[in-house]
Amino acid sequence: MDGLLHQVFSGLATGGIYASVALALVMIYQATHHINFAQGEMAMFSTYIALALINAGLPYWVAFAATLVFSFAMGAIIQRVLLQPLANAPVLALVGVFIGMMLIFNNTAGWIFSYTLKPFPSPFGEGGPMVGGMLSPHELGSTCVTLGVLLSVWAFFRFTRLGLAMRAAAYNPVSSQLVGIPVARMLALGWGLAAAIGAIAGMMVAPVVFLDPNMMAGVLLYAFAGALLGGITNPLGAVIGGFLVGVIENIGGAYIVGTGLKLSLALVIIVAVLVLKPSGLFGKTLASRV
Amino acid sequence: MSTPEGAAAPGGVLLDVRGLHAGYGEIKVLHGLDFMVSAGGVTTLLGANGAGKTTTLRAISGMIRTSGDIVLAGAPIGGKATEAIAALGVAHVPDGRGTFMELTVEENLRLGAYTRRDNPAADMEKMFTYFPKLRQRFRQQAGTLSGGEQQMLAIARALMLRPRLLLLDEPSFGLAPLIVREIFEIMRTVIAQEGTSILVVEQNAALALAIADRAYLLETGRIVMSGPATEIRKDEAVRRSYLGY
Numbered sequence: 057m058d059g060l061l062h063q064v065f066s067g068l069a070t071g072g073i074y075a076s077v078a079l080a081l082v083m084i085y086q087a088t089h090h091i092n093f094a095q096g097e098m099a100m101f102s103t104y105i106a107l108a109l110i111n112a113g114l115p116y117w118v119a120f121a122a123t124l125v126f127s128f129a130m131g132a133i134i135q136r137v138l139l140q141p142l143a144n145a146p147v148l149a150l151v152g153v154f155i156g157m158m159l160i161f162n163n164t165a166g167w168i169f170s171y172t173l174k175p176f177p178s179p180f181g182e183g184g185p186m187v188g189g190m191l192s193p194h195e196l197g198s199t200c201v202t203l204g205v206l207l208s209v210w211a212f213f214r215f216t217r218l219g220l221a222m223r224a225a226a227y228n229p230v231s232s233q234l235v236g237i238p239v240a241r242m243l244a245l246g247w248g249l250a251a252a253i254g255a256i257a258g259m260m261v262a263p264v265v266f267l268d269p270n271m272m273a274g275v276l277l278y279a280f281a282g283a284l285l286g287g288i289t290n291p292l293g294a295v296i297g298g299f300l301v302g303v304i305e306n307i308g309g310a311y312i313v314g315t316g317l318k319l320s321l322a323l324v325i326i327v328a329v330l331v332l333k334p335s336g337l338f339g340k341t342l343a344s345r346v
Numbered sequence: 347m348s349t350p351e352g353a354a355a356p357g358g359v360l361l362d363v364r365g366l367h368a369g370y371g372e373i374k375v376l377h378g379l380d381f382m383v384s385a386g387g388v389t390t391l392l393g394a395n396g397a398g399k400t401t402t403l404r405a406i407s408g409m410i411r412t413s414g415d416i417v418l419a420g421a422p423i424g425g426k427a428t429e430a431i432a433a434l435g436v437a438h439v440p441d442g443r444g445t446f447m448e449l450t451v452e453e454n455l456r457l458g459a460y461t462r463r464d465n466p467a468a469d470m471e472k473m474f475t476y477f478p479k480l481r482q483r484f485r486q487q488a489g490t491l492s493g494g495e496q497q498m499l500a501i502a503r504a505l506m507l508r509p510r511l512l513l514l515d516e517p518s519f520g521l522a523p524l525i526v527r528e529i530f531e532i533m534r535t536v537i538a539q540e541g542t543s544i545l546v547v548e549q550n551a552a553l554a555l556a557i558a559d560r561a562y563l564l565e566t567g568r569i570v571m572s573g574p575a576t577e578i579r580k581d582e583a584v585r586r587s588y589l590g591y
Contacts, residue, residue: 230409231445
């Protein structure tokens with residue numbers, strides 16, 4: 057029983073990472089109706105930047121903050137330079153851009169930082185004693201960080217004028233312009249924010265899985281499964297879905313399929329959701345009026 | 347010649363449009379329109395389906411490419427971005443109302459005041475005195491409102507901008523006659539109390555002429571008649587074609 061409980065808690069800890077990336081995916085999806093396949097690789101690249109800054113002698117939290125600024129700028133610039141000109145492009149052009157970005161980030165990271173696994177420091181102490189026998193200090197710390205991130209993002213969108221304007225721009229760009237919202241700038245902000253959220257997820261998962269250019273491939277898949285499970289149209293649902301997938305992955309890996317086949321659980325979830333309930337647990341079914 | 351910002355005197359020209367051409371890609375819709383909206387006045391553009399009424403409003407808001415002169419209170423606004431024109435005080439209630447369906451009534455009203463930095467609470471309260479139905483729906487998702495309530499919300503949202511010029515695209519569209527009458531009654535109150543300058547486009551000429559002081563008749567992208575609303579109403583041809591009696 058203790059073992060199962062341990063798996064659940066540990067699953068919630070990794071689930072927080074998936075929830076963050078799922079939220080980043082949903083934010084972009086809400087605004088553009090596309091899944092940014094490069095979201096994970098952008099986060100991986102940000103994590104390398106963090107490692108470079110830490111190795112250059114910066115204290116962890118300074119490097120953390122600098123990485124967020126870098127990632128925000130990177131996301132906003134990608135939107136402005138690469139995606140804004142494609143605003144009216146067909147879907148496949150965008151899919152091509154997203155896959156291209158994924159490969160470019162992956163290869164650039166390998167080229168600059170090499171493909172070897174690198175340890176990444178945890179600000180909450182290495183390994184160490186278990187807290188209450190359930191969570192390692194890093195698991196507890198990273199869960200607090202992701203919960204903090206999710207809460208502040210929610211508060212930002214719910215209570216601030218800028219957050220409301222960003223939601224409006226995502227839902228209804230034409231009306232947004234008519235009330236004076238600079239829609240293109242809101243999209244760039246959204247990309248920046250999503251990239252920064254992804255970067256936090258990358259920095260929180262790297263101490264567990266070690267840093268290499270393919271670190272986020274699995275995470276992105278779990279996050280996508282979480283977003284679908286919760287409902288791709290509902291940010292809160294996607295976050296809950298991310299946590300659920302973390303728990304399902306851990307319990308399934310420990311008791312059902314074994315760690316070797318864990319990733320296939322993500323695919324099972326994706327297929328099951330698409331077949332049984334395409335709108336997800338908390339999503340809205342959208343009917344288009346023609 | 348140019349008046350200082352926002353200082354167009356009552357009765358003076360607020361919006362001056364000359365030689366306006368516009369269309370969608372290869373298709374030309376407007377062929378050189380000349381018209382104006384006086385400060386504090388209500389001007390109406392009448393015409394049948396496809397005459398170019400909606401296109402004219404889109405041209406003023408910078409939603410489509412135009413040529414010709416569009417001058418707001420002495421300053422040219424042609425070619426400016428839509429959000430920049432809104433920031434200059436042009437509020438546009440588009441066809442289809444442009445409601446943010448997923449957001450609440452309150453959020454829709456807040457967005458209407460986006461270009462203003464001050465607290466919108468007082469203006470929101472004022473909107474509820476004009477449109478009491480919106481107060482009951484305050485926290486409700488806008489998509490769940492009835493058509494009439496959505497039209498009220500759209501007008502209230504536009505008024506939240508404290509517009510110098512309000513553009514209304516067919517406020518009667520798709521609504522039951524009773525609701526239409528209610529909305530136009532409210533509009534009459536708003537005009538009397540706020541003194542907002544309005545350019546309203548309507549297929550329902552009788553309604554529009556009842557609140558307007560100046561009217562233009564649009565046919566296939568050209569203005570074929572203009573004058574004080576009272577005279578246009580009496581015109582034999584207009585009466586037969588557009589008023590139906």
